[in-house]
Amino acid sequence: MSSEEALSSTITDWLFINSWWLLLPFIMLLVVAAFIVAFVLLLYMISPLISPKPLKLNGAHVVVTGGSSGIGKCIAIECYRQGAFITLVARDEAKLLQAKKEVEKFAINDKQVVLCISVDVSSDYSQVESVIKQAQEKLGPVDMLVNCAGTSISGKFEEVEVDRFKKLMEVNYLGSVYPTRAVITTMKERRMGRIMFVSSQAGQIGLFGYTAYSPSKFALRGLAESLQMEIKPYNIYVTVAYPPDTDTPGLAEENKTKPLETKLISETSGVCQPDQVAKIIVRDAVQGNFNSSVGPDGYMLSALTCGMSPVTSITEGLQQIVTMGLFRTIALFYLGSFDSIVRRCMIQREQSKAADKRE
Ligand SMILES: NC(=O)C1=CN([C@@H]2O[C@H](COP(=O)(O)OP(=O)(O)OC[C@H]3O[C@@H](n4cnc5c(N)ncnc54)[C@H](OP(=O)(O)O)[C@@H]3O)[C@@H](O)[C@H]2O)C=CC1
Numbered sequence: 001m002s003s004e005e006a007l008s009s010t011i012t013d014w015l016f017i018n019s020w021w022l023l024l025p026f027i028m029l030l031v032v033a034a035f036i037v038a039f040v041l042l043l044y045m046i047s048p049l050i051s052p053k054p055l056k057l058n059g060a061h062v063v064v065t066g067g068s069s070g071i072g073k074c075i076a077i078e079c080y081r082q083g084a085f086i087t088l089v090a091r092d093e094a095k096l097l098q099a100k101k102e103v104e105k106f107a108i109n110d111k112q113v114v115l116c117i118s119v120d121v122s123s124d125y126s127q128v129e130s131v132i133k134q135a136q137e138k139l140g141p142v143d144m145l146v147n148c149a150g151t152s153i154s155g156k157f158e159e160v161e162v163d164r165f166k167k168l169m170e171v172n173y174l175g176s177v178y179p180t181r182a183v184i185t186t187m188k189e190r191r192m193g194r195i196m197f198v199s200s201q202a203g204q205i206g207l208f209g210y211t212a213y214s215p216s217k218f219a220l221r222g223l224a225e226s227l228q229m230e231i232k233p234y235n236i237y238v239t240v241a242y243p244p245d246t247d248t249p250g251l252a253e254e255n256k257t258k259p260l261e262t263k264l265i266s267e268t269s270g271v272c273q274p275d276q277v278a279k280i281i282v283r284d285a286v287q288g289n290f291n292s293s294v295g296p297d298g299y300m301l302s303a304l305t306c307g308m309s310p311v312t313s314i315t316e317g318l319q320q321i322v323t324m325g326l327f328r329t330i331a332l333f334y335l336g337s338f339d340s341i342v343r344r345c346m347i348q349r350e351q352s353k354a355a356d357k358r359e
């Protein structure tokens, strides 16, 4: 047998065992896989077109409500370090002046200014509108508004005073609506800007002790989603930040009356430092990311609760698609452990009550 005949018989044998049509499913599979790979590559290629252009903080006017303390003050410092002009908004004038001094230490040029405005962001819209106008006259139109003024109360539903529910909605929700309402028209005219809402991990998941606080933080998400859809064509981007417990005067105050259950459950996510939280939040706002989360738990919570929220990068969208099922599985274990914390605390309380009675 010549070498040519040997070769052709090998091929015939091969074809005989695997008739070519048997290969068809594999070929189709390959083609589909190639299409998927090409599609993903294409998405990555066009992703710079979808992602917003980063905001230049150098020379920008940033208004920070709640800028006299905690996370807000650290956000102001972070922006100032990048060359921004800052307006700090809060009620207490002494605290504002003290914060102004602290922020000014981080100047990078001698033109930078820190302006202080004392106003209650939650009570009277016309007052908020007029102070924002003053700030714009002094430092120019607002490029970025950070809605960080807020407060928290924790306690069992029936133990929280009824008027606190209203108070928290006013400060945490309306206190973010009013300043936003006051800057939005100019931002739309200029076709640029950033609006940030500081929610909380308790604005993604409802927890024991937060029946008054959580709803006021969930509300910000609804506002942010609706607003983002309206103002995206005007090149204005909204960011919602969901920090975990953060070491601030606000947290210290809250801890004084926090139920044990809330403490134990919140410990899952640990306590962060406000400057770290501020760095992440400012980075996300500059990039125009809709979502801003801190730490691995924050990352999982955000992927899990993304719902119909806007997506600001292809990578983010793909990550959500791939991880959601896995994170839900992990979440079920967390929920089980939270329920058992609540049950254990209840049993302990009842036992110590019974013991007290016997004495
Ligand atoms: N610390 C934490 O663990 C977490 C906090 N958050 C959120 O982050 C934000 C900041 O928290 P944090 O830094 O701890 O808070 P702080 O209590 O340390 O600071 C709150 C700031 O908001 C101002 N403020 C409060 N109420 C009003 C009002 N009605 N009008 C104007 N300004 C007001 C305060 O100034 P003044 O009282 O003088 O008005 C202060 O500057 C809040 O919205 C909070 O819910 C979210 C997750 C975790």
Ligand SMILES: CCCCCCCCCCCCCCCC(=O)[C@@H](N)CO
Residues within 6 Å of the ligand: 151, 152, 199, 200, 201, 202, 205, 207, 243, 244, 245, 246, 250, 251, 254, 265, 266, 268, 269, 297, 300, 301, 304, 327, 328, 330, 331, 334
């Ligand atoms: C895959 C799923 C992962 C689930 C992880 C769940 C972790 C829950 C922890 C919630 C902590 C809430 C902190 C609220 C902080 C706050 O807003 C107040 N301190 C304000 O003062």
